[in-house]
Amino acid sequence: MHGMLRRIPTCGEKRIKTVFTHIQIKRYHSIGPLSGIDCIYCIGYLSRGNELTPTFTFFDNLNPIVSTHKCFDSLLTPKDHVSRRPSDTYYINKDTVLRTHTSAHQTELMSNHNNAFLVTGDVYRRDEIDSTHYPIFHQMEGVRIFERKQFGNLTEDQQNKIIEEDLKKWLQGAITAIFGQELQMKWVDAYFPFTHPSFELEIYFREKWLEMLGCGLVHQDILKSIGLRDHVGWAFGLGLERLAMVLFQIPDIRLFWSQDERFKSQFTRDEIIKFQEYSKYPPCIKDISFWIDERYQPNDFFEMVRGVGGDLIESVQLADRFVHPKTKRESHCYRINFRSMDRSLTHDEINQLQQSIRDKSLSELKLDLR
Ligand code: PHE
Known part of the structure; x- marks a missing residue:
């Protein structure tokens, strides 16, 4: 077993393992939802001890076919933003796409008065081809909304700072609990149309910095557009295959789709293992x-x-x-x-x-x- 993973509580190990199995058995076209319960444990149990942790509501069977409104407009994505291009996104028709991220459900769920929720599911992108990119992968979205009045007399800027710190502490705690202290990670300033400020968490894996998640404070204009004027919140989107790749030391994202017994048989027990690479065939x-x-x-x-x-x-x-x-x-x-x-x-x-x-x-x- 991989040394630094030993500290993970058993229940967590099982859950993360299950997340992995769930990803692994999906096939390209007959994709089904990830089990949300497994995912909440993957992240949720990690935040024990954090007094701000609420109970998250789970959504794991939302339809991956969404309107461009949900996927882009409701998230303030500019009309000429690269992510909207047909070269980057799979269009079903001009107003309908395969969701490019689980953020596509954020605005609707927030406007239905969900103030702490997680969404897991398959997402689709046209992209480059290498060991960490695949046209379909899985994300987990997390959103948490607070009422400003619970912060008393603090200025909005002070409140925002507290929320930003809460977000970073929470995510970093979750990632450290999964991987152990030795893992190298860093926060990078980022841009997303729907969060401000925005950040990415990168993890050092196989001599490269790998983007693991994007996050930030939910854009005030989004909160206003759904009538949540006196609120503030954070959101994150986590790449599940990448999490599993680092956790199990899986070198190539295509392996999640492999039916090869030499791959599958390594993941039958409830423990976190270091993936044993079998002989590579010549390129x-x-x-x-x-x-x-x-x-x-x-x-x-x-x-x-x-x-x-x-x-x-x-x-x-x-x-x-x-x-x-x-x-x-x-x-x-x-x-x-x-x-x-x-x-x-x-x-x-x-x-x-x-x-x-x-x-x-x-x-x-x-x-x-x-
Ligand atoms: N949706 C973003 C992505 O897929 C990640 C993200 C989610 C960023 C939530 C900010 C807030 O890259």
């Missing part, structure tokens, strides 16, 4: 280069590659850019890394996939291949 690297124009969106390319290669695509990296000295046209070269988590790939198989990526670059994305 196969292929490059593809094309000329781009101003319409080009890298996420369209990544999405198409993922569509062709599925979980056999380990990463896609921009390997080179070149601007033609005369024509000023720009070309991109991407390095596609094919590797299965479960088996060896044959050359034929990879060549076929690469050919189909080339074909679709031409026919669907209208890219000018080099």
